[in-house]
Amino acid sequence: MPELSWRHHTLVQSLLSRGPLKEDDFHSIFAGITGKKPGTHPKIFSDYLLKINKELAYVQFELKGCRNQYDGKVYYGVVNNVADEQSKLGTKYSVPQIAFYKGVIEAIVQDVAGHGSISNIHALNIRLENQVQTGTESQSQGGPSHVPPAFKNFSISQKEKTLDDLVRDQWLCSTPDGNIGLGVRSFLDLRSWFRNNYVPSCDICNEAGVKAELCENEGCTVRIHSYCLKKKFSQRRVERVCPGCGTEWKFLPSEAEAVEEEEEEDCRNESQPPSSEPTMKEPTMKKRLRSCKPEEADRVGAGPSRASIPIPVSKRTRTSARLR
Incomplete structure (x- = not known):
């Protein structure tokens, strides 16, 4: 791999020696090596991975990312595309x-x-x-x-x-x-x-739904990963129904998400003009933990958005563990 610098080599070696790494850990290694954080320099991060995969393709390896369906976290690893x-x-x-x-x-x-x-x-x-x-x-x-x-x-x-x-x-x-x-x-x-092997896929991300939630309608085959449900249904205005048959989908937000929704409602109430006549200003009883500007109200509770994993996906995905 003559076109790769020592920085590229170190990134690959970190995955080969340690095995699959969580996204935060891999990003930390990348930032330590290059001095650039992937979150603020996504193009540089993507270019590094593209260049690595271009060279790894000669030996039928690939650096790729995936989401662990049990904890919802993104992991990076080097895989072998040969199935012999x-x-x-x-x-x-x-x-x-x-x-x-x-x-x-x-x-x-x-x-x-x-x-x-x-x-x-x-x-x-x-x-x-x-x-x-x-x-x-x-x-x-x-x-x-x-x-x-x-x-x-x-x-x-x-x-x-x-x-x-x-x-x-x-x-x-x-x-x-x-x-x-x-x-x-x-x-x-x-x-x-x-x-x-026709493993049913998630209706949202189209990846295999190995660990997923199923529609309550027995005649419906829709299944969705829990993290995909969170992303889809955590927004207050989204109708919480099955995208396939329209059956109500019982989605229970976590405690943190419930607090976020309450804060969103508070922000919207603050942005509305008072309905009653003005009164004398009352002393503040409690300092609000978080302030919201009117223009931010629609964004509160939507949850952080994560950019797509900037890894080129080849048509052949491997395994050193593939069994046919």
């Missing part, structure tokens, strides 16, 4: 472990309730025999009688250790309720896999 046997999970995992991983992610994305997770017991009960066709391409013509011994002998303890390893390496995650969900590496690497 040698690159699967960076060759760290054995064939049975890869087959087990695929069985786990299939069980997670097939959850019709959109919880985006399965129980630990469910994961441990996944049968590797069901992955023979896709888990080992050399067995593509085999049947149940051709199950490799390594698959048959893959014990519960081996599954438990594999789960721990996959969670540690961020291919999977442990959800707050103790279940198993997809890790940020899976969201980074399996974007095309989600599409090829």
Whole structure:
């Protein structure tokens, strides 16, 4: 990569050595290296990523960003766009472990309730025999009688250790309720896999709706990520209904959002002329914590807007963990 400076190399190395990084952490590294904050210099940030990806394309790698559907935060990572046997999970995992991983992610994305997770017991009960066709391409013509011994002998303890390893390496995650969900590496690497396997997408952002809220109308297939719902429904004037069938969508704003809406209402009341005759000025009883100008009233409560992730998305998305 002769065209890349030491600054470009350091950015790539930070992701290779540390794994996927949260947006704030990656931005901090970028600011420390270049002296420019991505928030105030978005074009410089975008140009850096474009130049890095132009060079990484020669070795079929890509620096990209994704949103973790469990915490709603954006992460950056370097992924491998080659899907051959040698690159699967960076060759760290054995064939049975890869087959087990695929069985786990299939069980997670097939959850019709959109919880985006399965129980630990469910994961441990996944049968590797069901992955023979896709888990080992050399067995593509085999049947149940051709199950490799390594698959048959893959014990519960081996599954438990594999789960721990996959969670540690961020291919999977442990959800707050103790279940198993997809890790940020899976969201980074399996974007095309989600599409090829017809995983239902979010109606707002069109990304796979692995962890999403579902419309209450049983005949409607609309699902929306919680963070997409927040962005869509947090504005007071927006009608909170399903964009597909029009059914009322029960959206409960967080405590912070509720306070924001109250402040917005206060600002609007202040901007309106008094309806009664003027009276003597009364002493101030309490200093308002935050003042709002009339021209700002429509913006209060709308929530901060985040610019699109300035990363070129190639037509091939990878995985070092892709399993076909």
